[in-house]
Amino acid sequence: MMQVIISYELRNHGWAIVSLSDGQTTVERAASGLHDSLLDLAQMALSILSGSSDSTACFLDEPGELQLIVRQNDEKASYEVLWFPDGIRGKTTSRQDSEILLQGVTTGRRIVQQINQVLWKIHEQIEARDYHRRWGKEFPLHEYQRLAEHAEKM
Incomplete structure (x- = not known):
């Protein structure tokens, strides 16, 4: 099985950089x-x-859309990273309109751990009210807390 590394770093003015790696x-x-x-x-x-x-x-x-798709089967989780150069929001598109940039197999646990780490890092660096002020969205605190509870059991 391959590893998967997920990074999500906030930038100023409503932008972030997402990095997905095998x-x-x-x-x-x-x-x-x-x-x-x-x-x-x-x-x-x-x-x-x-x-x-x-x-x-x-x-x-803008334009374009990157998608991380995870399909889980028992302990294995296959993932694909698809790029839609023209985006798909509000359009009728199919997989044929995309390019597969990355794919592999890992565990669901590994993906959850990576996402939990992303949320933890952002939560530690930026207060929830500052997150909202800078990105116009609420920090997903409820989901983060639920994940933190599960992480303690993992």
């Missing part, structure tokens, strides 16, 4: 604050913990 290849893109990608990541981790078979996190770039 340890050999790294995909890095800007993520616009027009979509709540941090909430998507938090919900993805909770979805994996609940045993859901499919989950997706989206990262909007």
Whole structure:
């Protein structure tokens, strides 16, 4: 199984940089604050913990959209990172309109740990009210707290 490394670093004025890697290849893109990608990541981790078979996190770039798709089967989790150069919000598109930038197999636990680390880092660096002021979205505190509870049991 391959590793997966997820990084999400906030920048000023509603932008972030998302980085997804298998340890050999790294995909890095800007993520616009027009979509709540941090909430998507938090919900993805909770979805994996609940045993859901499919989950997706989206990262909007203007234009374009990066998607992290996770399909879980028992202990294994396959992932794909797809790039839609023209974006897909409000459009009828298919997988054929995308480019696969990264794919592999890891564990759901590894993905959850990576997302929990992203949330922890942001929560430690930026107060919730400052997060809202700078990005116009609420920090996903409820999801973060639920993940932190699960992390203690892992």
